[in-house]
């Protein structure tokens with residue numbers, strides 16, 4: 001049976017839907033009682049045993065920043081020897097970071113683990129801008145404020161990430177590999193705002209409130225979460241989220257969804 005951490009999140013909900021459609025046994029884990037099939041809280045080890053009972057495969061969305069992510073993941077795997085396959089939702093470019101980087105450190109835990117692991121390293125999600133995404137309110141208000149310097153990003157649809165995860169979880173041949181998942185095009189936030197505006201008939205603009213040298217002072221408040229965001233935005237600004245790869249198509253056997261189709265399908269999200 002497959003367990004999904006982050007089952008209520010952007011990729012987890014799509015993966016749960018695919019597993020349900022195909023009748024594949026799975027459990028949706030959530031730290032909020034009643035929001036999933038079982039309670040699982042990264043920060044409460046007392047929840048882990050019952051949450052992972054009968055589980056042999058895991059879709060792993062990392063613990064929150066600042067919780068000692070790599071140590072938690074290592075401890076979880078050590079506590080659940082019946083789990084033999086893990087698909088980790090990582091992030092584009094993490095393989096190039098030093099081992100001490102907290103997100104790379106989680107990848108390293110998997111790389112050292114003796115089970116079958118696959119790393120998914122996606123670019124940024126379309127769904128950050130639709131219902132449930134952190135930037136939906138900005139779209140509705142007419143201004144998407146994201147300090148990316150307008151740099152291109154190879155945005156992709158979480159439904160494609162879920163399809164890639166399904167393949168890695170249920171088919172053989174993906175062990176010990178990292179896949180960089182991207183959409184079919186790279187464009188910046190101003191173009192993204194323009195495209196949403198065209199379909200919805202709204203005025204949607206991009207605001208870029210910070211210069212690159214202001215990112216660290218604004219976001220890096222000394223916490224792991226703060227330094228992650230500051231570095232992430234510098235990476236985006238320097239074009240490290242712009243590459244387009246064929247890894248997604250190689251995994252799923254079909255081309256990734258386009259942003260324009262996504263906007264047409266989600267037009268009601270911005271009413």
Ligand SMILES: NC(=O)c1ccc[n+]([C@@H]2O[C@H](COP(=O)([O-])OP(=O)(O)OC[C@H]3O[C@@H](n4cnc5c(N)ncnc54)[C@H](OP(=O)(O)O)[C@@H]3O)[C@@H](O)[C@H]2O)c1
Pocket residue numbers: 005006007008009010011012029030031032035040041042043061062064089090091092122123124125128
């Ligand atoms: N957003 C992007 O564009 C993007 C791009 C590349 C990679 N990523 C990676 O994707 C991952 C998910 O990011 P996201 O921002 O899109 O979030 P998300 O998956 O939409 O939501 C986060 C999930 O974490 C779960 N969660 C939070 N606290 C928890 C806890 N204490 N114990 C167990 N589960 C907990 C939440 O579930 P409950 O509240 O139900 O427990 C929720 O399902 C991150 O690791 C990020 O680095 C994101």
